[in-house]
Amino acid sequence: MTAIEIGLWSFPGLLLLIFLRVPIGLAMFVVGLIGLYLVTGGNVVALSRLKNETFSTFSSYSLSIIPMFLLMGHFATLGGMSQALFRAAEGFLGHRRGGVAMAAIGACAGFGAICGSSLATAATMGRVALPELRRYGYDGGFSTATLAAGGTLGILIPPSVVLVIYAILTEQNIAKLFLAAFLPGVIAALGYVIAISIYVRLNPDSAGTRDAIPMGERFRLLAAVWPVLLVFVAVVGGIYGGIFTPTEAAAVGALGTGLIALVNGGLNGKTLIESFLVTAKSSAMIFFIVLGAAIYNGFLALTQVPQEMSIWVVEQGFAPITVLIVILIFYLLLGCVMDSLSMILLTIPIFFPVIVALDFGMTTEEVAIWFGILTLIVVEVGLITPPVGMNLFVINSMDRGTPMLQTYRAVLYFVGSDLVRVALLVAFPAITLFLI
Secondary structure (H helix, E strand, O other): OOHHHHHHHHHHHHHHHHHOOOOHHHHHHHHHHHHHHHHHOOHHHHHHHHHHHHHHHHOOHHHHHHHHHHHHHHHHHHOOHHHHHHHHHHHHHOOOOOHHHHHHHHHHHHHHOOOOOHHHHHHHHHHHHHHHHHHOOOOHHHHHHHHHHHHOHHHHOOOOHHHHHHHHHHOOOHHHHHHHHHHHHHHHHHHHHHHHHHHHHHOHHHOOOOOOOOHHHHHHHHHOOHHHHHHHHHHHHHHHOOOOOHHHHHHHHHHHHHHHHHHOOOOOHHHHHHHHHHHHHHHHHHHHHHHHHHHHHHHHHHHOHHHHHHHHHHHHOOOHHHHHHHHHHHHHHHOOOOOHHHHHHHHHHHHHHHHHOOOOOOOHHHHHHHHHHHHHHHHHHHOOOOOOOHHHHHHHOOOOOOOHHHHHHHHHHHHHHHHHHHHHHHHOOHHHHOOO
16 A cells, blocks of 8 residues: 555544544554554654654643643632632623523633633533522523533633644644634623523523622622633733743743632642642643644654645635535534544644645635634534533533433524534634734
8 A cells, every 4th residue: 555545544543443432642643653654664663753753742842831721720710710700790690581591601701711621611610500500490401501512612712722732733823823712702602692592582481580689799799700800811911912921821820820729728738739630630631642643643744645635625626615614514523522632633734734725815824823713613512512512411410310302402502603603703704813
């Protein structure tokens, strides 16, 4: 077989391992190593590549941002920031029809600004908001669907771990990607609020009501979220203002949330060690996936599959927007069975050369940033798309009394909102690129 044929056959082999429940990082590592052996005709190059790729991957300064953001999210939880965000949002919105669900979306958006992980945001806010939603008579399927959708805001609203990985893979500016994600993130939160409004009007028995609280109490609750605003301004404002590099900003954010957790009594010797251990385990898992992807993508680069694919697509004369839509649909389907980080690492080295080779009437950097935000959005939509949306299972596991089918029915309103947003961003790239 030629090198290109070996590269093409690696895709079904990789998918087979994934469906056999082999961890995605290990699957890419094994297929990449075997592929290198077959293409080079010996194990010397493959073993040499393993040594060099491991060193170059883990010595990357940019990757150090990941454990800092993960640690910041853990400290934020210990500091009670998730509860403060939800109570403040509930104070202003809770008395409206569907208001407690809207408050949960607002709290997810706020927590996402200091977390950077979809599953972590969904799980954290689920523990905080789910009891309140059930307390005020919200239907189980509606409650779990709201929190699953809200969790996706954790990875879109900056900072975002997946955007960091995308920036490294495509050699783009992390700060510009964070800035480009801000408006789509705000639109996502507003879209979810509109979806809730439509749902409760069509299903009036799905949500109860609660009494309004005095305006003074609302502002007291709002004042309690100042630590979240302080951390967000320090991290994101520091990056955009040129005061910190993204890695330095992540370290500042971790320190700031740690100090807030200490002052609020959530951080002590035991919880500090637990936070370090959880962060270390999560970072190790992410880093191994990154290593597996580096080995596999290095093998693909050697076979010239990505380059040949981009040349073939350009020669076919397909309209650029058609190619983009096909890729986004592929991501949407793949997101039902894979996590966002694995999808980005597996597919970006293949799809990115194709996208930048097409003429969208923009610079290469603008296309790269626009495509990155679109990819991130459709990947996250996959996490709440039945029947295998990962966020749905995370939230539903917290409410065993709610049948999964009820969650599926309710979440379709949020998926519809997401699809409208994707169509809007595809039709008007300026929305994504406006702030950069």
